[in-house]
Amino acid sequence: MYFKNQIYILFQKILSACNRFPISVLFSVLATLAFILANRLSFPTLEQHQLFIRLGMTFGLGVPISLSAQALCEKVQIKTNKVKTVIFSLLFLLLLSFLIFMLKEITMVTVTRYAALFLAFTLAFTFIPFFFKAPKFELYVIRLFTSFFITYLYSMILFMGVSALLLTINLLFSINISSKAYLDIWLIVVGVFAPAFFLADIPKNHQYLTVNDYPKVISVLLRYILTPLIAAYTLILYIYFGNILLARELPQGVVANLVLWYLMLSTAVLLAISPLKKTSKWTSMFKSYLPKLSLPLLVMMLVSLYIRISAYGFTERRYFALVAGLWLVGIMLYHIFSSRKRGIVIPISLAVIAILSVIGPWSAYSTSISSQNTRFERLLTEHDMLKNGEIQPQKELSVEDRYELSSIIIYFNSNHDLSKLSYLPDGFSLLRDTKDVFGFELQRSRHDHFRQRREYFRIHLSEDELIDINQYQHFGHFTLNIHASSELKLGDFLVTANDKKSELYIYKNEDVIYSKDIGSIAKEIYNQHEGTEVLSLTKMTYSDKNQNTDIKLVFKNIYGFKDEENNSIKVESMEFYIFFSFR
Structure with missing residues (x-):
């Protein structure tokens, strides 16, 4: 009976979403279908595959646009079907124009423009119901965020559960389930069920929301975790700011990214804690002082950006960072000097800037x-x-x-x-x-x-010959490169090879009894056999002796390059065997 009731509630939610937001649900289903076809079908050309991706993106953009249109209809109380038909017909034409003219192919430009428009219309959906009166906008946003988070958390659990079932069936019954099936399931869960459940939970009568409706979990997260972390992060940035002032240095390029993302999060937190400012002294202080403390950090960020732009010009990344930084300056000044501090200003201004930054000659x-x-x-x-x-x-x-x-x-x-x-x-x-x-x-x-300008070379020892070691008493193996030097010990004797000087030393009681520049030997082997990668044992062997010792070096590998500009040779690494005996 319980299971039957849950199924009934499930279908009631889907019906509720379809009745209130039919066009949005339709766009979500069409986007999911387009992405599934792109995943499933085999295409002879990349353009045909991208066509379905572009269709999916276009239908996906239709979701926030249609939600905004529906919110506008509810706001101005448009109930006649004729007017709604005209509005949503224009919406279809708008999306068709977007597909034809603004999403001809998938590039950096089209994807970033798409992301900006998607963000703008998503924000519009949140603020349209409060456009003229916004006393409870923050509570409404928190309600939307909570519903969204819970819905997609459940969706993730559902996806993992269904995937586990398919994987078990595949393992136990040897049924060859395509890996594409898992992506199909993910698309259906995220693109069909999750939006329907989320839309069903959007409140119609948001005027009845009160501080008592503020989720306890979100309240604890904001007051006891996020705001203290932001305060600590602010302190760290101020310490860094003080250091560069004392050292009279310019801020590093990475500062812009650190400050930008930190203040974007801080702005979202300022919006979220507005209903809680009277519940504790800490939240009240945080909301009051953070905008003031943020301005010097924003100045530091803008100086860092100015240095980069002056040196290397504008790119889209620097443009978006600069626009976001100036927007944050405006938001912080608004929080400092405005007596009303309406939270709705944040999404409205961000939506306008998002659209202006990707459309027009100033984009x-x-x-x-x-x-x-x-x-x-x-x-x-x-x-x-x-x-x-x-x-x-x-x-x-x-x-x-x-x-x-x-x-x-x-x-x-x-x-x-x-x-x-x-x-x-x-x-x-x-x-x-x-x-x-x-x-x-x-x-x-x-x-x-x-x-x-470098011609790299490598020389290897042919491994099809035996090495005659009859007259030698000792053997060692050395590998030298820019990261390693080697040494071997035998009683009072020490054998070392140092890559920095490319020299081999043999010591007896700290006295050098033999030394050789092995780098020059390796270079000579290259000069005599340039262009050959594999050499015989004879060609890779060097023998020497003095009054103290007899030496044989057999090179196994030699790596380096020839600088064509000055015709010099650099040996970067070598591996060799050493055979020796003492007199």
């Missing part, structure tokens, strides 16, 4: 393209590589200058299109034409220049 993409083109032209002009609007090859460039020019070319090739980079000849190919046009090979890192 991250347009700004970054313009900035990198300006930087590219400046570098070409500085090195006399630009004449009559055409690039002139220049071989005498420093490693840093080659890398800077290469990084701009790689940026356009990876994130946009080479046709958007000024001065490149028509039909320019990254791999084919870089050296002819610029006079040097493309450098993907600051170390590429050194790798490009």
